[in-house]
Amino acid sequence: MGVLTMEIIPEIMKEDIISLISNNKRLDGRSFYEFRDIKIKTGVISKAEGSARVKLGDTQVLVGVKPTIGEPFPDNPNLGIIITNSELLPMASPTFEPGPPDERSIELARVVDRCIRESNMLDLEKLCIIEGEKVWILFIDLHILDYDGNLFDASVLGAVAALMDTKLPKVSIEDDEVVIDDSSVELLDIKDKVAMCTFAKIGDELVLDPSLEEEEILTARLSIGMNSEGKICAMQKGGKGSLSREDISKAINIAEEKTPELLQHLENIR
Secondary structure: OHHHHHHHHHHHHHHHHHHHHHOOOOOOOOOOOOOOOEEEEEOOOOOOOEEEEEEEOOEEEEEEEEEEEEOOOOOOOOOOEEEEEEEEOHHHOOOOOOOOOOHHHHHHHHHHHHHHHHHOOEOHHHHEEEOOOEEEEEEEEEEEEEOOOOHHHHHHHHHHHHHHHOEEEEEEEEOOEEEEEEEEEEEOOEOOOEEEEEEEEEOOEEEEOOOHHHHHHOOEEEEEEEEOOOOEEEEEEEOOOOOOHHHHHHHHHHHHHHHHHHHHOOHHHO
C-alpha cells in the first residue's frame, strides 16, 4: 500500500500543477513571472574573505570566496583566475548523495562560473600581481544548504553577493617577492553585477523561478544570465523537452524585465 501511494501521489500532484498552470495559476499562488521571496546576507563566514547566504523561497545557498596567490594560465599571463566549485550537501535534499561531484553539481558550478566570467563583473587584469608569475586566484565555493528548486538563480545571486563582500589584502613587490600586508585590505573591484533568471516549460507555458515540484515535472528548463545593461552573459538549457524560438524570445524579454528586480537585492551590500 505504501509503494502504491508513493506512485500515485506524484502523478496526482503533476496533474494538479499542470491543471493550475493551464488556468494561469501556480501551486504556491504566484504569477507566472514572479520570484519567491529573496533574502541576502553577507559576511556570514568569518574565515572567508567574502561570503553570502541567499534564501530564494525555501532554497538556501551559502557561498564563500577564498583568494590565494598562484601562477596565471600560460595563455593569459596578465589575468587573475576564477575557480568555481559546488557542493550539494546531503542534508539539503534526499536526492543529494555524499561523494564526488555529480553531473548536477558540475553543471551548477560551470553555469555560475560562466555567468560571472562572461559578465566581466571582475577586471581580471587588476588581479594580476606580477605578469606571467603571480596573480590572485579566487575560489568561489557554493554550498547548497536547502534545495526547494531553482539552484541556478540563487547560486548566481550568492556568488555575486559574496564577491561584492570580498576583501583582498594589499600586496607589494620587494626584491621580486610578493609581500602581503594583512593589516590593510580593500574591497574587490566590481565593474558590474549579473543575475540569472530560470524558466520551466510546463505544458504550453513558461514559469519563472520554478519550485521543486515544478522542476520535477518540467519538460524543459532555460536559464539566462544577464548583466545590468541587459547583455546576455550565459544561457543553459536543461530537461529532455524542446523549446521553440518563441519560447526563447519570450524568456529573454522577461529576463530583461526581471533582472533589474534581482539586482536591486544587491544594492545595499556596498
